[in-house]
Structure formats: structure tokens, C-alpha cells
Amino acid sequence: xxxxxxxxxxxxxxxxxxxxxxxxxxxxxxxxxxxxxxxxxxxxxxxxxxxxxxxxxxxxxxxxxxxxxxxxxxxxxxxxxxxxxxxxxxxxxxxxxxxxxxxxxxxxxxxxxxxxxxxxxxxxxxxxxxxxxxxxxxxxxxxxxxxxxxxxxxxxxxxxxxxxxxxxxxxxxxxxxxxxxxxxxxxxxxxxxxxxxxxxxxxxxxxxxxxxxxxxxxxxxxxxxxxxxxxxxxxxxxxxxxxxxxxxxxxxxxxxxxxxxxxxxxxxxxxxxxxxxxxxxxxxxxxxxxxxxxxxxxxxxxxxxxxxxxxxxxxxxxxxxxxxxxxxxxxxxxxxxxxxxxxxxxxxxxxxxxxxxxxxxxxxxxxxxxxxxxxxxxxxxxxxxxxxxxxxxxxxxxxxxxxxxxxxxxxxxxxxxxxxxxxxxxxxxxxxxxxxxxxxxxxxxxxxxxxxxxxxxxxxxxxxxxxxxxxxxxxxxxxxxxxxxxxxxxxxxxxxxxxxxxxxx
Ligand SMILES: Cc1cc2nc3c(=O)[nH]c(=O)nc-3n(C[C@H](O)[C@H](O)[C@H](O)COP(=O)(O)OP(=O)(O)OC[C@H]3O[C@@H](n4cnc5c(N)ncnc54)[C@H](O)[C@@H]3O)c2cc1C
Numbered sequence: 001x002x003x004x005x006x007x008x009x010x011x012x013x014x015x016x017x018x019x020x021x022x023x024x025x026x027x028x029x030x031x032x033x034x035x036x037x038x039x040x041x042x043x044x045x046x047x048x049x050x051x052x053x054x055x056x057x058x059x060x061x062x063x064x065x066x067x068x069x070x071x072x073x074x075x076x077x078x079x080x081x082x083x084x085x086x087x088x089x090x091x092x093x094x095x096x097x098x099x100x101x102x103x104x105x106x107x108x109x110x111x112x113x114x115x116x117x118x119x120x121x122x123x124x125x126x127x128x129x130x131x132x133x134x135x136x137x138x139x140x141x142x143x144x145x146x147x148x149x150x151x152x153x154x155x156x157x158x159x160x161x162x163x164x165x166x167x168x169x170x171x172x173x174x175x176x177x178x179x180x181x182x183x184x185x186x187x188x189x190x191x192x193x194x195x196x197x198x199x200x201x202x203x204x205x206x207x208x209x210x211x212x213x214x215x216x217x218x219x220x221x222x223x224x225x226x227x228x229x230x231x232x233x234x235x236x237x238x239x240x241x242x243x244x245x246x247x248x249x250x251x252x253x254x255x256x257x258x259x260x261x262x263x264x265x266x267x268x269x270x271x272x273x274x275x276x277x278x279x280x281x282x283x284x285x286x287x288x289x290x291x292x293x294x295x296x297x298x299x300x301x302x303x304x305x306x307x308x309x310x311x312x313x314x315x316x317x318x319x320x321x322x323x324x325x326x327x328x329x330x331x332x333x334x335x336x337x338x339x340x341x342x343x344x345x346x347x348x349x350x351x352x353x354x355x356x357x358x359x360x361x362x363x364x365x366x367x368x369x370x371x372x373x374x375x376x377x378x379x380x381x382x383x384x385x386x387x388x389x390x391x392x393x394x395x396x397x398x399x400x401x402x403x404x405x406x407x408x409x410x411x412x413x414x415x416x417x418x419x420x421x422x423x424x425x426x427x428x429x430x431x432x433x434x435x436x437x438x439x440x441x442x443x444x445x446x447x448x449x450x451x452x453x454x455x456x457x458x459x460x461x462x463x464x465x466x467x468x469x470x471x472x473x474x475x476x477x478x479x480x481x482x483x484x485x486x487x488x489x490x491x492x493x494x495x496x497x498x499x500x501x502x503x504x505x
Pocket of ligand 1: 011012014015017033034035036040042043044045046047048050051123124147148149150182183184185194195196198202203236330331354355367369370371372
């Protein structure tokens, strides 16, 4: 096995990975490995925008307070302050790379001010465009597409590199001073998710493989308003539509948020998602509706062009029709534990973006704080990595055995059963019996996966392994949590009122 050497290695080409690459390239050669094409990531799909206290009546103290309130007492206050203080600088940096933002700031649930910097309803696409173009221009950055990272390489107690499967070139080894995990989320644990196909918890599988600390995975965020339509399941209708005045109605036309929370449609996501689920259960219906028929068609078309066009393609006219919606898995607040410089508990390994648990989200992420988190912590990671020493590595001592990959066809039912299990036991509402049943099922599926004969490398099959690892963290975290807080709601715990809405009437 031949090893390629770089100063730093990055796993993933979303905003966290590419920000880090651009910052770290000032200190040495960077290699970004990404398992599909460069723009296959969650970042590209982000609609709403990036939170930053840049408005006239705003300041970072208010952004800090809103973030802490959403996090329901479980945020790390130092991490939150670190994040919000650096937000204006992060926006300036993106502008400097050529990212274009609208003049008006948007408003989203949980924010006490208009502070969402955005590019219509395709902010992620615009940001990813700007950073990926800058990466392509940077001679110090190599990007390897279709490079699936299978394992982190350890030597003398630290991570010194990684192994990746590169299409026809097969398994290759890479060494560096440090590795940054920027693998994004784990939406594919659920069948109903806003996340694209690449969100398969690979970072959790990789970090767990080297014993890095992982926590808070039970805080799974469900976005309240995703389209309920067979052709576009999980398509997000950004919170900014509610910020612009969109209201929620049940099939009888009642604006039901009046029955749940004084903040109505702009209550934090967990509150709105639970209110919707309660309505679905109470009325035994499949969906509720987002009503924008009272808003001006010009405004809707101008501010939400992506949503406008997608809905029109399905025969839904926002200015005339109520949009059928349901909650869907959206974001993982937990992940690989990191400090303010994105260091994990394993020397040489850093993590940033959705895969990381920086402490800024606590029990619930405030809308539009995750793109910001990716920029802020990847920036501090790059500065920290510049101080890492080149490790002395005996190449012969590194474990480069191929990962266990059963035949792809054998893992299809495993992935489907896992999604059903997670949706049933670890959704918006949970019960102790439901979570225990999920624990048993995840253990059975894992044992079955491990017992299958190994076959040729398959990314799909390896993703099944990573999803099973992540599922265990979600289930164990949820069962261990003895209070209802933020995104975790166990209906069997004694004081359900403490966890949020129960219909008032
Ligand atoms: C529909 C939608 C709308 C959203 N809207 C907003 C918003 O308005 N504001 C906001 O702040 N957040 C929003 N979010 C959340 C936000 O987009 C994500 O949390 C953020 O983009 C994560 O960035 P990331 O760089 O950590 O991961 P990603 O952008 O997901 O990138 C992960 C990368 O890792 C690669 N990868 C994964 N595993 C491997 C492997 N084994 N080997 C090699 N490469 C691998 C992937 O291919 C991908 O390139 C939204 C998310 C979605 C899905």
C-alpha cells in the first residue's frame, strides 16, 4: 500500500470541510476526500440562511440569549458565545469569497430579531458555490471526489491518517498531521428526512472506530414543515415562510398553534413539531397545512423561488392552495464531542459541522445556527491544526485491512428495517417501551450485519454499518436521558408538561 502525504486531510466537502480547507491551505497542503461529487451534501440544500447579529437593532447578546433559550439549558455557554461573537466576521468572509446575500434580513422561529442572512431560499447553494469555486482556485487544495473514507488510521494513540476507497483505484492510504471530520449528519437513519442520500452518519462510524467521545445523539431535530407529497417526500418548506407570515392549519381550517404556544408558528422547532404531531394524532390525519394564501404572490415568488417552483411542479399554488406538511428528521444536534478549536477526545482528530457536538445547540438547535457553526469552528480548527507537529509514523504498523462489507443486496433490508425502527421508537414522541424495542432491534440488525459474509467494497453497505453505529448512540442516549428536555420527549416520564406543548383546550 502506497501512502500519500498531506499536511491536513478533510473528510467531506460541505461548508465545514471546505471552510477548513480554505483556511488550512494557508499553512500547508490540504486534501479533501468526499464520497460523491463535491456538491453532494446537506449544505447545498440549506434554504433559510445563516444567523448573525448584523441588523441595526440587534447585537450578539440577543443572538446568544436566543440560542441558549432554544438549547433548553443544555448549551455550553462558552461555545455559544464563541459562535455568536464570530458570526458577523463569518458573513464578511463569505462575502469576500463572492457569496451574494439579499439586503433584507430574514426572520425564523426562536429568533427575537430579524437576523437571517440569506440568498432568497437557496442560501446553501449560493454559499457552497462560493466556497467550492474558491477551493478549485486554491493550488494548495486537492479534492478527491468519489473517495469514500472507510477508516481512520491510528498510531501511538493519535490519528495520523485515513484509508479511503477510490473507485477503480481501490483502497488507498493517506497520512497527515491532522484529520478533520466534516461528514455532516445522519438523516438516513429515518425514512422521512430532509437530508440528501449522503447523510449516513459515516463520521459517527469513523470516530467511534477510534474511540472518540460521542454524545447527545438523542437530540434529533425534526423540522416541522416538510412537504407531505409522494413525489417530494421530505422537501423542506423553510421556516422563513412562517417568518414571512405563513400560518399552520389543521384540515378543519383551525390555526391550531393558538392551542399550543403563545409564540404561535414562530415557537422553536421542537415545540412546533410536537404541536403538529399532536394534531395528527388527535385528528387521525396524515398531514396539516401551511397557509400562505393571504401573502402577496409577488413576495412569495420573489422570496421563495425554489419552493414556489417545486410546489408548482406538483400542482400546488402557494398563493391559492394550502401546502400539505408533516415533520421530518432534519438535523443531528449531538455528535463527536469537540472543544472550541474543534479538537475531539482523540489527538490528531478534529470534527466540525453537523458531525460535531460543539455544545452550541444543547438540547435543540436554533434555526440557521448550523451553517454558522460550520464556518466558525472550521476556522478555529484550521488555526489549531497549524500548530500540530508532524507525527512519526511506521507505515507497516497501520491497519489497512478492508472494511467488512456484506453484499449490497443483503444490506437493503437492514437499512429499511433500521429506518422503520428509528421512526417508530425515536421520533418526535417517544415511549420507554418503544425505545427499548428499538434497542433490541438495532442490536439484532447489527449482529446480522456482522454475521454476513464479506464481499467487495460497497459504499452503500458500509453506510449501513455507520448508520447502525449511530442508531445505537441515539437509542442509548435517549434511554439514558431521564428528563424531557428540548428535542427529547418520552411520554412515559412523570412530568410531560415540562417538555412542551399539550393542547390547552
Ligand atoms: C434541506 C435543508 C435545509 C437546511 N437549511 C439550513 C439553513 O437554512 N441554515 C442552517 O444553518 N442550516 C440549515 N440546514 C442544516 C445545514 O445545511 C447542515 O447542518 C450543514 O450544511 C452541514 O454542513 P457540513 O459541512 O457539516 O455537512 P454536509 O454539508 O452534509 O457535508 C458532508 C460531506 O461529507 C461527505 N461525506 C460523508 N461521509 C463521507 C465518507 N465516508 N467519506 C467521504 N466523504 C463523506 C458528504 O458527501 C458531504 O460532502 C439545512 C439542512 C437541510 C438538509
